[in-house]
Amino acid sequence: MGNREDLLAGARKAIMERGVAKTTARDIANAAGVSLAAIGYHFGSKDRLITEALAEALGTGIGDSMAELIQATEGRPMPEAFASMIDGLPAVFAANHEGMLASLENLLRVARSPESQRYMAESIPHAHADVAVILRETHPGLTQQQAEAISKLYFALTQGLSVLWMIGSEGVLPDGDTLSTAFAAIAGSRETTG
Secondary structure, three states: OOHHHHHHHHHHHHHHHHOOOOOOHHHHHHHHOOOOHHHHHHHOOHHHHHHHHHHHHHHHHHHHHHHHHHHOOOOOOHHHHHHHHHHHHHHHHHHOHHHHHHHHHHHHHHHOOHHHHHHHHHHHHHHHHHHHHHHHHHOOOOOHHHHHHHHHHHHHHHHHHHHHHHHOOOOOOOOHHHHHHHHHHHHHHHHHHO
C-alpha cells in the first residue's frame, strides 16, 4: 500500500477506536505509520481524509451488500424485488453498525464543510450509476432511465432507513410490502390525475 491507502486505512482504524470527534490528525498518522504532513499532501485536510475514508468504507460495505440484495431478486417482478431489497436492509445495517455510527457522527461535520460537501456531491452520482448498472443487469427489462430512477430511490431510502434503524427499536422500519403499497398508491394517483 502507498501512503494514501495507508492513511485511508489508518483513518478508519482510528475512527472506529476513538470516534470521529475524538480522532486527531496525529492519531490517523500514527495508525497509518506515516508523517502528519502526508495528510495534507494526499488529502489537503484531516476533514477530507475522514470524509473519504468513511465514504469508501461504507460505500464498499453497504454498496456491495445492496448489490447482493438486488442480484438476489433476478427474475422477480419489480414490486416484489423492491420489497425484498428493503426487507434485506436491516441485516446490512447490522453488519455495518460501527461504520454507520461513525458516518452519522461525521454527517454534521460534512454539513459544515464545503470541501467535504463537494466530495460527497461528486461521489453520490457514481454510487447511483453503479446501482443502476446492477439493476439493468439483474432486471434487463428496465430502461436506463428507470434503472437510474430506482437507483436514486434505493439510495435515498437506504440513507433514511439507516438513520431510523440506528435510532429506533424493533418495528420502527417500514417493511418492503408497506413501501410497495405506498408506491402503488402514488403511482395509481398519478395515473388518474396525470
